[in-house]
Amino acid sequence: MSPHRPTLADVAAAAHVSVSTASLAFSGAGPIAAATRQRVLDAAAALDYSGPNPLGRQLRRGRSGIVGVVVGDSLRRSFRDPVSIQVLDGLVSTLGPLDLGVLLIPGSSDPAGPAVDPLLETAAMDVAVIMWGGTTDDPMLGALRRRGTPTVLVEGQPLPDVASVGIDDRGGMREATEHLLSLGHTRIASVTLPFDRSRGEGLVALDQMDHLDWEITRRRLDGVTDAGVTPVAIWETPASLVEHGRTAGTALLSTPDRPTAIACQSDLLASGVVLAARELGLRVPEDVSVSGFDGLDLPWLAPDVLTTVVQPLAEKGAAVGHAVEAFLAGEGPTRRMLPVSLRIGTTTGPAPTVS
Incomplete structure (x- = not known):
């Protein structure tokens, strides 16, 4: 077998046509007779030539065909979060028909490491997506x-030169907190997503609030205060994982003056709080009410069903894909805000009476 790999020029020579005519035969565009196209395709088959190099075609168009997607955390933790998976699924399902591939780039998960992954500086990409957007000075x-x-910035601050896709999480958190107030709760604590890149864990004092850099965390806390509530305790977690919610719940519910309700910024955190309450011998919702955010289906939490703010995860991913499509069509940055809704489950109930 000859080591020579056939080229488009070889096919053109075998079919007795010019290289440009052979190229038209493969592209399916432009004026070319059916008989000529067939002759080129027959010559290609005889030479075992599969078609023009897709990378070369992309470079001629001035595009890579790649969308860089920066996830909000290490890939290992991101793929344990159903929220990330469902949003990515909606995004990829939208980009596939556009012949676009995805390059996953891990976010900054090590405070001591570089703030920007080298791939973000060097990898070929037509459009970038930053999931769970941070702040306007995000590196x-x-x-x-x-x-x-x-x-495209997902859930970040709207900026004039950046496309954005977000949800009304502030309004959703306000509605969830108002629901707790309507049940008679006055001692309401909050379990939050990370405040900043350092990903701290533990109680946050009021004088520490100035290091709250992440927009999602800020908006969801603002939703609590919009309802007229100052949390009796705020517990920051390093990531939206069940074990971090369990740690928060154990700490908050082990004190003599424990809260009667805990508003959590994600369903995984809320489910961890529910598990902690069970382990401490507390009844949910008779002794403590717990609310979440995301609208995940968590059958393993049975018999409990979380009261939660439902966000349209797959639709959000698709909206990100359409924002990418708009950029590639030359339309510039677009903005989309998706609604959320409160779904009442079994984990919230009337505040316990004080004997």
């Missing part, structure tokens, strides 16, 4: 701006 966004890469 990842700064790197993409320096490269001139069109960017």
Whole structure:
């Protein structure tokens, strides 16, 4: 077997046509007779030539065909979170028909490590997506701006040069807190997502609130205060995982003046709090009410069903994909805000009476 790999020029020579005519035969576009196209395809089959190099075709178009997606955490933790998985599924399902591939880039999960993954600085991509957007001075966004890469920011601050897709999480958190108030709860604690890149864990004093950099965490806390509630305790977690919710729940519910309700910023955190309450011998919701955020289906938490703020996860991913599509069509940055809704489950009930 000859080591020579057939090229489009070889096919053109075998079919007795020009290289440009052979290229038209493969592209299916432009004026070319059916008989000529068939002759080119027959010559290609005889030479075992599968078609033009897709990378070369992409480069000629000035595109890589790749969308860089920066997840909000290490890939290991992100793929344990059903929220990330469902949003990514909605995104990929939208990009597939557009012949676009996805390059997953881990977010910053090590406070001592670099703030920007080297892939973000060097990898070929037509559009970048930053999941769970941080702040306006986010170093990842700064790197993409320096490269001139069109960017879609998911749940970040709206910016004039960046496309954005978000949800009304502040309004949803306010509604969940108002629901707890309507049940007579006055001692309401909050279990939050990370405040900043350091991903701390533990009680947050009021004088520590100035290091709250992450927009999602800030908005959801603002939703609690919008309802007229100052939390009796705020517990920051390093990530939206069940074990972090269990740690928070154990700490908050082990004190003599424990809260009667805990509003959590994710369903995984809320489910961890429920598990902690069970382990402490507390009844949910008779002794403590727990609310979450996301609207996940968690059959393993049975018999409990979380009271939660439902967000449209797959639709959010699809909206991100359409924002990418708009950039590639030359339409510039778009903005989309999706609604959320409160779903009452079994984990919230009337505040316990004080004997």
